[in-house]
Amino acid sequence: MIDTHAHVAATWEGAAYEGGTAGVLARAAAAGVEHVICVGAGGDVPEMESAIACARAFAGVSAITGIHPHDAKNVDDALWQEVERLCAQPEVVAVGETGLDFHYDSSPRDVQEATFRRHIQLARRLKKPLCIHTRDAEALTLRVLQEESANAVGGVIHCFSGTCAFGLQMLDYGFYLSIPGIVTFKKAGEIVETVLQAPLDRLLIETDSPFLAPLPYRGKRNEPAYVVQTLRKIAEIKGLTVAEVEQATNANALRLFGPRLAGKLAPAP
Ligand SMILES: [Zn+2]
Ligand SMILES: [Zn+2]
DSSP states (O other): OEEEEEOSSOOSTTOOOTTHHHHHHHHHHHTTOOEEEEEEOSSSHHHHHHHHHHHHHSTTEEEEEOOOGGGGGGOOHHHHHHHHHHHTSTTEEEEEEEEEETTTOOSOHHHHHHHHHHHHHHHHHHTOOEEEEEESOHHHHHHHHHHTTGGGTOEEETTOOSOHHHHHHHHHTTOEEEEOGGGGSTTOHHHHHHHHHSOGGGEEEOOOBTSOOOTTSTTSOOOGGGHHHHHHHHHHHHTOOHHHHHHHHHHHHHHHHOGGGGOOOOOOO
């Protein structure tokens, strides 16, 4: 199993896991997780650097770096230069998470859009895929991606929890959908429908740790070890075995993010 989106080295207040990053990765390995993509996308350089340092320190970890739409208002020329430098590092397998969040509106919408466009242009220059965060902004997300020809590098809608119609549009545009633990919740109708209709070769799995723990851990702190619950739910929805879905989602992650994803976490002691 590959957890394609987890904040396991974040620098924000209260981000630490029991046993630290080493502890959370050991529990993941014990649960059968082979690789974790560590996302460093707050609004500053230390947050991005923490993800890259994690990928350098642990086998079986890769990084995604960028500026979260919440923090788009922080971007000035100096910070952007650092984004460009850090995203070019070999441990970084995708640019992001970037996109539009019109639910929280933590940054002005026009600033979010401008920063989103910059990330897409950077991903195209670096020839790396995009990790997209989108909430309450589906139509504009798709339009910006199309206007910037993001399909030249492709990417993933991370923590997919939108409408089925949007999910299918993104699949049409060549993107992958990363299914979060929310799919195990009772009111996950649109996500379940999207999983049902999406081809198996375009789905990824993620936890978005420490947020959004799947059933039966809902309300607890999430961690990569729990990604197996999402895998099981997708297998149930599609009427496939867990092994079939695991094999397919692993192959999908390798196809999208590259050969670095074949690196494996150290086995649990
Ligand atoms: Zn996100
Ligand atoms: Zn995230």
